[in-house]
Amino acid sequence: MSPNAPTDVPTPELLLDVRTPAELAFSPDETRLAFALHATVADEGSFPPSDLYLIDTDGHHPPVQLTSGPWSDRTPAWSPDGSQLAFLSDRITPGHQLPYTMATIGTDGAAVAPRLAATLTGSAESIAWASDGGRLLVLAADPGSYGLDWSARAVIGATPLPDPTTRRPGDARRRLFLVDLATSRAEEVGPEDRSVWEFDWDGDDTVVGLVSEDHSGSGWYQSVVARLNLDTRTAETLYEPTWQTGSLSLSLDATRAIVVEGYASDHGLLAGSVVVTDLIARTTTDPWPDLQAVGLASWCDEDSLWYGRTDGTGTACGRLHLDGRHTEPWRDDAFIGDAVTTPACAVSADGTHVWTTHQAHALPPELARFDHTRATWERLTAFNDHIVEGRIFPDSRTISWTGEDGTEIEGILMTPRGPTGPLPTIVCVHGGPTWNWGAYFSDSEPNAVLLASAGYACLLPNPRGSIGRGHAFAQDVIGDGGGIDFRDIMAGVDHCIAEGITDPDRLGIAGLSYGGYMAGWAVGQTDRFRAAVAMSVVSNYLSFHLTSEVWWYDQAILRGEWYDPDSQYLERSPVTYAHRSSTPTLILQGAEDRCTPVGQAEELFHALASSGSEVELVVYPREGHVPMERAHALDAIVRTQAWFDEHLVSART
Numbered sequence: 001m002s003p004n005a006p007t008d009v010p011t012p013e014l015l016l017d018v019r020t021p022a023e024l025a026f027s028p029d030e031t032r033l034a035f036a037l038h039a040t041v042a043d044e045g046s047f048p049p050s051d052l053y054l055i056d057t058d059g060h061h062p063p064v065q066l067t068s069g070p071w072s073d074r075t076p077a078w079s080p081d082g083s084q085l086a087f088l089s090d091r092i093t094p095g096h097q098l099p100y101t102m103a104t105i106g107t108d109g110a111a112v113a114p115r116l117a118a119t120l121t122g123s124a125e126s127i128a129w130a131s132d133g134g135r136l137l138v139l140a141a142d143p144g145s146y147g148l149d150w151s152a153r154a155v156i157g158a159t160p161l162p163d164p165t166t167r168r169p170g171d172a173r174r175r176l177f178l179v180d181l182a183t184s185r186a187e188e189v190g191p192e193d194r195s196v197w198e199f200d201w202d203g204d205d206t207v208v209g210l211v212s213e214d215h216s217g218s219g220w221y222q223s224v225v226a227r228l229n230l231d232t233r234t235a236e237t238l239y240e241p242t243w244q245t246g247s248l249s250l251s252l253d254a255t256r257a258i259v260v261e262g263y264a265s266d267h268g269l270l271a272g273s274v275v276v277t278d279l280i281a282r283t284t285t286d287p288w289p290d291l292q293a294v295g296l297a298s299w300c301d302e303d304s305l306w307y308g309r310t311d312g313t314g315t316a317c318g319r320l321h322l323d324g325r326h327t328e329p330w331r332d333d334a335f336i337g338d339a340v341t342t343p344a345c346a347v348s349a350d351g352t353h354v355w356t357t358h359q360a361h362a363l364p365p366e367l368a369r370f371d372h373t374r375a376t377w378e379r380l381t382a383f384n385d386h387i388v389e390g391r392i393f394p395d396s397r398t399i400s401w402t403g404e405d406g407t408e409i410e411g412i413l414m415t416p417r418g419p420t421g422p423l424p425t426i427v428c429v430h431g432g433p434t435w436n437w438g439a440y441f442s443d444s445e446p447n448a449v450l451l452a453s454a455g456y457a458c459l460l461p462n463p464r465g466s467i468g469r470g471h472a473f474a475q476d477v478i479g480d481g482g483g484i485d486f487r488d489i490m491a492g493v494d495h496c497i498a499e500g501i502t503d504p505d506r507l508g509i510a511g512l513s514y515g516g517y518m519a520g521w522a523v524g525q526t527d528r529f530r531a532a533v534a535m536s537v538v539s540n541y542l543s544f545h546l547t548s549e550v551w552w553y554d555q556a557i558l559r560g561e562w563y564d565p566d567s568q569y570l571e572r573s574p575v576t577y578a579h580r581s582s583t584p585t586l587i588l589q590g591a592e593d594r595c596t597p598v599g600q601a602e603e604l605f606h607a608l609a610s611s612g613s614e615v616e617l618v619v620y621p622r623e624g625h626v627p628m629e630r631a632h633a634l635d636a637i638v639r640t641q642a643w644f645d646e647h648l649v650s651a652r653t
Contacts, residue, residue, distance in 0.1 A: 009453040012637040014387045015442045016041050016630055020365045021357050021381060022050075022338035023075050024346035026057070027082045030353055032104075033057055033346070034066075034076035034085055035367065037383065038338075041630040046151070046622045047094045050074050052087060054104065057353050059369055059380050066102070067114065073100075075126060079133050080203065086117065086136055088124045095156035097124045099138050099179060118179040118186040123155045125174070131203035136179040137230075138186070139196055142172035146217030146549040148267055151624030152595035173215035176207075178230065189230040195219050197267075199228070200250040200257065206279070208257045210248055211235050217549030217594065220244070220267045221556070225259055225277055225284075239277045239284040246270040247296040247342075249305075252349065255279055256322075258305065260294050262467075263475050265434045265514065265553055266595075268341050271295055271310055271467040271474075274320060287324045292470040295337060296344035300351035308336050308343035308356070310468035312410055313398045313438050315343040317370075319351065329375045333398065333439045334360035336368075336377070340440045345370070359441040362393035392417055394452035401495035403464070403488040411461035411492055412437050413501065414452040423457040424506035424648040427493060427529075431513030431536075433465035433477050433485060433557075445535050445588070445627075445636050446510035454641055455649075456508075457501050463488030479559045482521045482572050489518070490526070505530070506648045510640060512536050513596060513625065517574065520604050523585055523613075524577025531647035533640045535588040536596045536625050539578075539604035541569040549594045578607035584614040586643045588636050590623030616643075 018040045025034045038050040050072045055063040067073045071091045078085060085104055088097040091114075098120060103112040122140035125148065129136060141147075143157025144167070155172070174197060176190030190196050194211040197220050201207045207228040212219035225239040225248070238257070244264040250257050256279060262272020271293045277284045297307040297320065305320045315336050318328035337344040338357040345356045358368035358377045364384035368377040396414045403409045415423065428446045430437050437460035442449050448458035462468065463485040465477030477485050496502035508531040511519045516537035523532050538544050545551045545562040560567020570576050585608055589601035598619060605617040618639065620632040627633040 008391050010387075010391050010393060010442075010449055012447070012450060012634050014391075015447065015450065016633055017387060018364055018442060019383050020338060021053075021367045021383070024338070024355055024357075024367075025076050025078060026346065026348050026353065027078050028080060029082055030348045031057055033355060034078065034104075036074040036076060038074070041633045042628055043630050044070065045094050046628040047072060047090060048628055052076055052085070055367065055380070057355075057369075059378065063367075063381060066104070072097070077127050077129060079129050080131055081133060084133075086127050086129060087114075088127060089114070093156065093158065095123070096158055099124050099127055099136055101181065116184070117181055118177070118184045119158065120177065120186055121158050122175065123157065126199065128199070128201045129203060134181050136181065137189075137199070137201050137207070138177045138179055139174060139199055140177060141174045144172040145174060145215075146594055147624070150268070150626040151590070151592075151628055152549075153592045153624035154594060170215045176209075176228070176230070189233060191228060191235040192233050194226075194235050196228075197223050198246065198248045200248050202250060202254040206250065206254040208238070208248060208250055208279070209235065210245055210259070218552035221264075221550075221552040225257065227279060238279065238282060239275070241275075243272065244270055249297065249299060251299050251302055253302050255302075258297055258299075260296065262292070262471060263434060263478070263556070265432045265557070266550070268339065269432050269435045269467075270342070271434070272471065274305070274307065276322065287322060288320060288326055291320075291326065293468050295342035298345065298347045299349075300347055301349065304351065306345055306347040306351060306354060308345050310343055310436060310438065312468050313412055313436070313462065315438065317343070317345055317354075317356075329372070330370070330377075334358060334363070334377070335439045338365075340438070341435060360439045361396040361441065362388060364388060364441045392453075394449060399495070401492050403491050404484070407464070409461065409463060409488045409492060411459060412448075413496070414448045414458040414460065415501070416452050416455050416457075419455070421457065421501045422497075422503035423455070423501060424508070424644070425457040425459060425493070425496060425502040426451055426508040426510055426644060427489060428458050428460045429489065429509065429511035429515035429518040430460070430462070430466070431511070431515050433481070433514045434467050434474050436462045436466040436468045438468075445512050446533060446640055447637055450637060451641060451644070454645075456644065457496065459492055459496055459502075461489045461492045478557055479568070481557045482518070482525075486518065486521065486525065493528075504528070508532065508644050508648055510534075514538070516596070520574035520585070521577075523581040523583040523608070524574055524579075527582060529583050531644055532583050532585040533588065533643055534585060534604065535636065536590065536593060537574070537587060537600055537604055538596055539600045539607070540573045540575045542573070543603065544596070544600060545569070547597045547599055575603050575607040578604065578613075579611045581608055581611055581613045584643070584647050585616075586639065587615065587617045588639070589617065589619050590625060590627065591619050591621050593624045595625045
């Protein structure tokens, strides 16, 4: 071994220190790029902080920090003349985002203090400039709305919730406001009877939005593409999609709009086809029918776009032309995009500059610029170098096996350096199900990097229902959740046993969200697992439908109606089979989760306890779907490994 060879393994504390460059925005002259640097967790409270930075697009200078503090400064947007940034921040009340403006550089070369643009009752989610530079269009969610970050908590308002609180259907929605920067006056201009989930604006007369009549968290699933009239506060429907839509973008000449459309189990997990709506002809077409796993596309000019897409366990990017042509100069086992759910690039108006957040196994997320000549990414920041320096990361590779009917199933196998097996093995099931395991630096609970570093083999399967393989593959799980996907997973386990990787007597299963559902489901279907960890679980589809903000999800994946005893609601619920379980199961849950409410964890806990199984329930206060406080996130990671150590390692010895 070289005397300078790495000797240490990654630690939970280090991986929680990862900071991710996100929300990239080119200046109008394309010489600078603004971005937010997001923390993974919050050291205090439950709202991770973020700071704003600038970097020259020539890549010759390090980024310049514009803001700092314990708050979250995010979503930078350039003024038309490039002299100012608008952004969102929760500087006044943690979690309550408001619009601010800031000159990018002062007369002495220093950053200028931000100015509050307007006070809103709700929390701002996105922002855009008017062409005259004197107004902002702001999308804000009412207090109590379903939060679209991964905490899935209720949106926080400017004031504490009343005591007692009162709820009525549709009493909290997402609204558009026009902010006059000279007076700080905010006037509501969005449609009076719709919620607006996304918008894009040419800065003058043309505004398009994704809108729904349903204002709850399930409204997003049912949104349509509409043209919005800010004067009359009306919405004209342009396109009624078959599936879910997102990543709305208006063309540079404001004559077309594109959205990504596909079956999506969650907001933020959308991958699909790019469809184009002509605002003049009122027609919608899909010029690229074979391209079915795009995360986000951005306009280069009036006739072309740049896109990022999922490709199996890797990602790819390229250019789309409205005549149906497309070129794809890059594909690799790396992930491009500032959120591991959505492959994406930021592109300049002429397509010359293409930037992204680039990461891969053992490569933390950093800003990168695409080199068109060499068709490679040049990483230009080093925010996370200290996290990998001197560290040995586990081995990671893509594997495949045959599912039933001969369908090839892919996944990632992560193993410790050195040992060859058979090893204690943990099946890590991803959420969604319309997501997939890809070339991420570090995953959420269960964290395979840490588990593999501790001596486990980790199988990360992408069964049917996952993205990256087209619409049909993703939709195969509809009407068969816990069926075909579970059998795909178990076929992967059998493959690892046959290859001598996995010890069949030391099997565990873990997952979050749909992965938590699958862990809870598995322990009632088989006795092959010696331990399970289920986080943010769906345990009873009937009560889930009646308590979750995203009840539309179960309507999409299950057959029948929730009130019909012959439907799949009980048939596909883990609690229905929990009495058969003998698998020790750890359940982790956030107390304020409105996606998979705490009652789901409690139901699984009591159902397993009544069967005599060893079971433990941990509820994290102030947390939602994914832990955001450092102490809680660290506790979940440590508890998960300790549970498997006790039941897969200690029990063996």
